[in-house]
Amino acid sequence: MSRLNPILAGSAQSTEAYRQAIAQSSEAVAQWLQQPEMYQGKTVAELRERITLDFNPQGLGNQAAIERAVEYFLKDSLAVHHPQCVAHLHCPSLVVSQAAEVLINATNQSMDSWDQSPSATIIEMKLIEWLRTQVGYQPGDAGVFTSGGTQSNLMGLMLARDAFFARQGHSVQQDGLVGNLKKIRVLCSEHAHFSVQKNMALLGLGYQSVTLVKTDRFSRMDLNDLQEKLAQADANGEQILAIVATAGTTDAGAIDPLRAIAELAAERQIWVHVDAAWGGALLLSEKYRDYLDGLELVDSITLDFHKQFFQTISCGAFLLKEARHYELMRYQAAYLNSEFDEAQGVPNLVSKSLQTTRRFDALKLWMGLEALGQKQYAEIIDHGVTLAQEVAQYVSEQPALELVMQPQLASVLFRYRTQQLSDAGDTALALFNQKIGDVLLESGRANVGVTEADGVTCLKLTLLNPTVTLEDIKVLLALVEKTAEQIAA
Ligand SMILES: Cc1ncc(COP(=O)(O)O)c(C=O)c1O
Known part of the structure; x- marks a missing residue:
């Protein structure tokens, strides 16, 4: 059956093949969830030996392909829902997130242009508006869903960089990087996520541009050392492109003093990006929301829903305080987000994202909020x-x-x-x-x-x-x- 009709479409044959494939897969998951072990305990060498890619030229058909995935992938997967699986910021997922994945995958909407994702685009925009109100930003829809914290941090640092050069009358977008790049600095705490370094390398300024600020005994950015590093930068003729504060460091979960950092940066017109990949979950908290005091003051924010929001991977967001900064990454592709479209107010989210083709991950957060309240x-x-x-x-x-x-x-x-x-x-x-x-x-x-x-x-x-x-x-x-x-x- 499915061999003759491999594409998901409206024919009776295809929809029946779809139902069977999904039922077989979800039944296998239901059985796997019963396994008492967290992991079957195979070593790297054992898995390498066991997993072979001997593709059958005729194809096996859906049923056998699923059976093989169960045998070689599912059985030796890590049970992230297991109570003894506690190594990483790697969450078990909401049941409704699984249902959302079925809808996301089957519809295969692409978030780059409205004509590829009509209702999805509107839902994502409304969720961004909602997230902004949770943060305490002005109403608006500046922000976008991303693949996760690394990409959101990249967007924050990229726009900070481009705003920094724009203030000096230079467009990085048009002309690339110029000037004495060795003198440009980003400050973050010594416990900030490594994606700050990796992203600064990607942005053409290298690891050398990252100055690490000391932390206190709870791994939070030390304000005295931040002031010291700013003074040192002045003395060395260096310019600060951005301060990255962290709300929830990867190990200790430390939250830097966001309000004080934002106030200090405002005096000097320095962009503040907050990596709230983990701590952003407290936006919804009843008991601990005040830990994020001052978040509304910063220029851009990373949120990650595949951490303590319990969404399946991938699901993240980037929020931008002032929509005008999106101009810095403006690109008009005639086939996707033409000026004509934009003049008519058609929302093509490619204008807000580093990605072109993009999953409708926002649906998971929307359904999570709907289902749980x-x-x-x-x-x-x-x-x-x-x-x-x-x-x-x-x-x-x-x-x-x-x-x-x-x-x-x-x-x-x-x-x-x-x-x-x-x-x-x-x-x-x-x-x-x-x-x-x-x-x-x-x-x-x-x-x-x-x-x-x-x-x-x-x-x-x-x-x-x-x-x-x-x-x-x-x-x-x-x-x-x-x-x-x-x-x-
Ligand atoms: C504080 C922090 N920021 C960013 C990231 C990167 O997020 P992602 O893995 O979603 O790219 C992580 C990952 O654990 C993190 O802990």
Whole structure:
């Protein structure tokens, strides 16, 4: 059947093939969700050996292709919904996000021009308007959905760069970069996401343009050091293109002092971009919204819905305070967003995006908000932040565990530490904790993060999953201790 009619279309044969393929796939997922293991524990070498691309020239048909995907992909996937899968900012997804994916994928709308995504374009624009009101920006629709935090940070830095040059009467868009580029700086904290460096390299200014501002003992940008770095830049004849503040650093979940940074930058007309990829979830929070105080003052913002908004990958957004800055990336393609179209007010979102063809990921957030309502959404976001505080308290009561930093969002940084290990020295202690993470993943029982906080190698629990309880984490911590004892033996 499906072999004869591979394209999704309105014929009876095609729609029947579609129903079968979706039913077979979703049934396989339902079964996979029952698996008790977090991971089947195969190594890189074992997976390389197991997965082969011996394509059958005649084609297998949909059913067999799905069966093979179940066997070689699904069974050896990481169960991100598992209570012991806590290594990364990698969330389990909303059920309604799965339903949204069915609609997004089957309709295959493309967000670059209105004629390729009529209702989708309007929904995305309305969501951007709504997100702006949550932030406290003026009404408007300047912003766009993106593939995630890295791309949103790129947009913020690119527009900051182009606005910086525009103030000096120069169009980067038309003429490229000019002048003494070695003297241009972006300031961010030493715990800002690495995409700041990567994006500055992409933007032609290199890693060297990034000056790292020191942080306090909670990994938040130190305002005194920021002022110091600004003064040093003046003394060196350097110019500041932007300050990137972070609302939710990747490990500690630290939120930089946004209001103070924005006020300091305003005195000097410096663009402030806030990477709120993680902490942006607090926009919906009932208990912790005030952590984002001052967000409404900044020039641009990164939001990421595939973190603590529980959307499937990918789903992010970029918000721009002043729509006029979109002029800096203006490009009119006759076939997509012609001047004629724009004069008529046709919204072609390619004008706001770095991407051309683009998924309708906004539908997931829209359906999530519709299905859960803001109150329930707030509850599942707040759950992780509150749980992290409870887990931290519990960790600090365990003799063999040491809390490395008080949690700020939904992560807990700690390490296994006995007197014997402390006596063996810092390197031995660091390697030991690294080993605990590795052994747990190899066993398939838990995925616990291993990272560094101020030079201390530690374990990290990222507690996004709203179904996870303190009891689940106690079980996980007991497993950490047991694993440590086995390694020591
Ligand atoms: C603070 C922060 N910003 C940006 C990113 C990059 O986001 P994405 O992976 O969606 O590109 C991450 C990823 O974890 C992050 O933690």
